[in-house]
Amino acid sequence: MKKLKKPMMPSGGPKGILIAVGVIIGCVAVLSWFTHFTRDTRSVSYSEFLNLVEEDAVERVYISGQDLTGQLKDGSRFEAVIAHNPKNWDILREHNVEFALENLANQFSLWHILPLVSFVIMLFLAWQFFKQARGGSGSGPGNMFGMGKSKARMFPPSTIKEKFTSVAGAQEAKEEVQDVVDFLRNPEKYNRIGAKIPRGVLLVGEPGNGKTLLARAVAGEANCPFFSISGSDFIEVFVGVGASRVRDLFEQARAHAPSIIFIDEIDAVGRHRGRGIGGGHDEREQTLNQLLTEMDGFQTHKKPVIVIAATNRADVLDKALLRPGRFDRIVDVPFPDQQSREQILRVHAKNIKLDPTIDLQVLARATPGFSGASLANLLNEAAIHASKAGKIVVDLHDLEEAWDKAIVGKESKSKLLTEEDKRITAYHEAGHALVRLLLPDESDPLHKVTIIPRGEALGVTVSLPEREKYGESAEQMLARIASALGGRAAEEVVFNKMMTGPSSDFNTATRIARAMVCYYGMSKRVGTVVYSGEYEQRPYSEETARLIDDEIRRILDEEMVRARRLLTENRDKLNLLAETLLQRETMFAGEVYELLGILPRAQHTLK
Numbered sequence: 001m002k003k004l005k006k007p008m009m010p011s012g013g014p015k016g017i018l019i020a021v022g023v024i025i026g027c028v029a030v031l032s033w034f035t036h037f038t039r040d041t042r043s044v045s046y047s048e049f050l051n052l053v054e055e056d057a058v059e060r061v062y063i064s065g066q067d068l069t070g071q072l073k074d075g076s077r078f079e080a081v082i083a084h085n086p087k088n089w090d091i092l093r094e095h096n097v098e099f100a101l102e103n104l105a106n107q108f109s110l111w112h113i114l115p116l117v118s119f120v121i122m123l124f125l126a127w128q129f130f131k132q133a134r135g136g137s138g139s140g141p142g143n144m145f146g147m148g149k150s151k152a153r154m155f156p157p158s159t160i161k162e163k164f165t166s167v168a169g170a171q172e173a174k175e176e177v178q179d180v181v182d183f184l185r186n187p188e189k190y191n192r193i194g195a196k197i198p199r200g201v202l203l204v205g206e207p208g209n210g211k212t213l214l215a216r217a218v219a220g221e222a223n224c225p226f227f228s229i230s231g232s233d234f235i236e237v238f239v240g241v242g243a244s245r246v247r248d249l250f251e252q253a254r255a256h257a258p259s260i261i262f263i264d265e266i267d268a269v270g271r272h273r274g275r276g277i278g279g280g281h282d283e284r285e286q287t288l289n290q291l292l293t294e295m296d297g298f299q300t301h302k303k304p305v306i307v308i309a310a311t312n313r314a315d316v317l318d319k320a321l322l323r324p325g326r327f328d329r330i331v332d333v334p335f336p337d338q339q340s341r342e343q344i345l346r347v348h349a350k351n352i353k354l355d356p357t358i359d360l361q362v363l364a365r366a367t368p369g370f371s372g373a374s375l376a377n378l379l380n381e382a383a384i385h386a387s388k389a390g391k392i393v394v395d396l397h398d399l400e401e402a403w404d405k406a407i408v409g410k411e412s413k414s415k416l417l418t419e420e421d422k423r424i425t426a427y428h429e430a431g432h433a434l435v436r437l438l439l440p441d442e443s444d445p446l447h448k449v450t451i452i453p454r455g456e457a458l459g460v461t462v463s464l465p466e467r468e469k470y471g472e473s474a475e476q477m478l479a480r481i482a483s484a485l486g487g488r489a490a491e492e493v494v495f496n497k498m499m500t501g502p503s504s505d506f507n508t509a510t511r512i513a514r515a516m517v518c519y520y521g522m523s524k525r526v527g528t529v530v531y532s533g534e535y536e537q538r539p540y541s542e543e544t545a546r547l548i549d550d551e552i553r554r555i556l557d558e559e560m561v562r563a564r565r566l567l568t569e570n571r572d573k574l575n576l577l578a579e580t581l582l583q584r585e586t587m588f589a590g591e592v593y594e595l596l597g598i599l600p601r602a603q604h605t606l607k
Helices: 013-039 046-054 087-094 110-133 141-146 171-185 187-191 211-222 241-255 283-300 338-349 360-365 372-388 396-407 419-437 474-494 503-518 542-569 571-584 589-596
Strands: 041-043 058-064 067-072 077-081 098-101 153-155 200-204 226-230 259-264 305-311 329-332 446-450 460-463 586-588
Touching (some): 046 067, 046 077, 046 087, 171 305, 211 259, 211 305, 226 241, 241 259, 241 283, 241 305, 338 360, 372 396, 419 446, 419 460, 419 542, 446 571, 446 589, 474 503, 474 542, 571 586, 571 589, 586 589
Parallel strands (some): 041 077, 058 098, 200 305, 226 259, 259 305
Antiparallel strands (some): 153 226
């Protein structure tokens, strides 16, 4: 295998300048110290020199013009400037001082060239510094002090441990990128019939679903270098920096081809052009133009460079970036389904000591809408809770606590409720739960009901789907609305009061009703037309807007009447459930079914 060159690291900047200045000052200090230490010569005046001679302390002297250096009988050295006086020779003879004259034309020593050597060294260091700061090529502000160097990190194949087996779930996404791996491994199989490798793969999905992990797995399977960078790392305030970094990144990738470039959060640099402050000529758009050029230009090289990018905002990307020839494949990385969630949980559970009685299949069924990162965090929170309690394994209670914290929020122990508040909360949550139980064929099964405050809620009623859902009927959506309104209905039936607690329930019910009317064609009066847009920017007439509002209000009013009727007809069950909640605070579905004598549905507790 070809030996990889070590990528050049960015240099320069304020830190680099300080380092260079420090090196130069250190060199000067060392040279000065060396000069002083080597010479070890003290300067004396002319009169002091004559006194030393008369005291017979001088052993020998060397005279060069008016400059004199000498050595005392104790071994120390001195220097002096003497006058042109013939009597000097007589004085030296009288005191037996050995002396010699030196020709100025032939005089040469290290001390004469030392300043020149110091200057040359400092000049060389400065030249080396600015050469590295410019990156060895190019010019302009984008290359000053290393700002034009790419900030991408290169991972050699030996350091990439991820394989496709490391990516739990995402089966369809793995199949899509498998072609890239196969081409990098066996290019001849495709070249012989004229097939070309995809130049770019765009991974689209919500955060936490494993886009980065999937890209690393591609590099690990293909056994090639992996360059990783974030889209925001290209952008600086100086014009030209981003484009220079794009050029440098692709130069490094070509030098180690076949290789993979991974750009995370590409929407930071790939947004639609023509909307910048600079009228389409700002720094971000110049960077995008350079990226488009590089992706369209590197196909002439024999060894491929594949660009894999990730985003959760594909809708804002420039069309030129998404066309075939740049990002040839757009791969959806969705939230994991139930089977994928179970696989992900098993991967993360390998490093956590779980109670053997815990069924991860049930936990996977209880976590619809969780991303891979959320599932990992769920198990970690459970492990933290168990550790704080001094346990040696994670049990069911720890998972329940972690699940509640992820869905609703942390238990609010600081909220001190009065007996009246607790009673109203108990009837409110009992209303939610009972309406759901009385609509067994239309609503999701009850999971648990609690009046322990969590987050902003004073109580919570939780239901779980029987299976992975990919669509809903109108009856199921109406049942969800009725259940959401069950809390307010119970307050009116029992206390004849209107409290502020159901505000979030109203938001939920209104959102479902609006979706039925505006998006799913579930209103006969409005019809099967999609009406999108907010109140401020309605793409339809005022008459249609009034009709939509009337239909939403009709649905909410009808479901409120239904919820109120169900609770009135089953007032004994409502009272029994609320009073029991006041005593137990938390009840699971099985306990509620047994208490009320209702035929149990499929239970989705974590037990």
